[in-house]
Amino acid sequence: MNYSSKLRDPTAETSPTRRARLAPPPSLDGKVVALMDIGKSGGAVFLDRLEGHFKAAGVATKRYRKPTNTKVAPASVLQTIAAEAQLAVIALSD
């Protein structure tokens, strides 16, 4: 990536500049997993298989889909996922 500008860190610089990823949850008990289809071909096949595995393991899932794969997900979709699920799996590509 090209960087067009830079800022200076206002903090005490005790943490890395890149934010650490969230740690995976210790258990999926009681969690709802969002299965997000971005609209690329084959994504639904992958998510169908995954949904089956989750179901077999007793983990609740909900399906979501972007209106079009050419644009980022609208805020309403992201807000719905955030409200209804605690984890998400996104089927990214063909």
Place this chain on the structure above:
Amino acid sequence: MIELLPADGLVIVAKHECHTCVLVEPVMQSLDKAGPLTVITQDDPAFPSGVGRVLDDQQLERSFHLNIEAVPTLIRYEGGREVGRTVGWDRAEWTRLAGQAAAGEGLPAWQPGCGSRSVEPGVQEALIARYGDPGLASREIPVGEWDDPIEACFERGWSDGLPVVPPTDERILRMLGGTDRKPDEIVGLIPPNLAPCTVEKVAINAVMAGCKPEYMPVVLGVLEAALDPLFVLHGLLCTTHFAGPLVIINGPAAKAVGMNSGINALGQGNRANATIGRALQLIVRNVGGGLPGGMDRATLGNPGKYTFCFAEDESDPDWEPLAQRRGIAAGKSAVTLFHAEGVHGFIDQKSRTPEELARSLAMGLFGVGHPKLCDSGNAVLVLSPEHYRIFKEGGWNRRRIEDELYQALKRPGRDLIHGAQGVAEGLPASMADKIVDKFPPDGLLIVRAGGPAGLFSAIIGGWPGQRVREECQAVTHEIR
């Protein structure tokens, strides 16, 4: 890459908007005919006319590297080194450096030039950031080509919830220009993480808060006061109570930076009021690591934790300003920091004598924390002009007002103990036979501010931590 200058010959830096540069245009044409000449033009690539080698320096990179302070500047190079320089038009100097072709027949012997565009206000810092070494120690955070820097600040957790001004090098350098103190000087350790905070980090957060460079001495003074151990900034941050730091500025500094002590003094709309208080909060957040939900455990907080800062109205010579009352010499600038919850409006439109108003104010002040508690925090009383006028016309000065309020704020313990008046909250039963002060003698800070109309004053409650007086108090520091 900028085009190289000749190893030997003359260089003139000029700009079309400079009358002296226009005046010497024939001289530049004459020099061009006599030998190798390069003209670096700051504002108009077509100026001067009739000269073969004109370099466009509208980006001011050459002017920056040549350290040009005024135009025209004539420089002679020999063997790749500068051997002579003169600024403005000076026939003798130009002739000495360039020979007879620079004699400038018909021109005055001497005429001063104009300031270089590269040293106009705010430009030099931008050029240092772009072409030079800004000398900043804080680590660089690159921002993606298509990313919005303001959003990048949000994503990194540097914001109090409102947009911050992205801290670019040029803005930080301008901010540092507001103080004589060295960027690497450590101002103190910022709680809760006790992280060292340099003047540079203060400047970065002041940029983000929206401060102007001239606010820097005040911001530094505020921070130093906040780090006074008696202010207990760590405890104030961690408390579940509402309180946050209230900043009150006295003295010439308040006027110098245009602070508001009049209409809506406790409200929005004044940049200095808003951003100086915000800078302190951002420093605690970013340098100290004091985040809501982290070490900041406030149950509810208060809106003043974004910023809470105003100046005292010192326009009445009969009034002893708060800072003087607290030991600062007259004519000096000072900051007073108080552990403050929100503003509680006090209305009294009927009192006409000082005695009536003092009793009435006491009724309002009893409510600080809880009407039946006497150790739930001190208070700041912001007297409006119309209420102050009642005291003044009655011949009461600050000391008299303080004394009378102190007396009016005494109550029998039997009215305040647990269960009294059917309310469980209250003082221990052992206080029943005592006369109890609402505040300790120095626990009520009176300050004047506000617009000319309105029989309203403001009561700003304090923090229960203040009850341990030897460990926690409001502090007043002179601003250096």
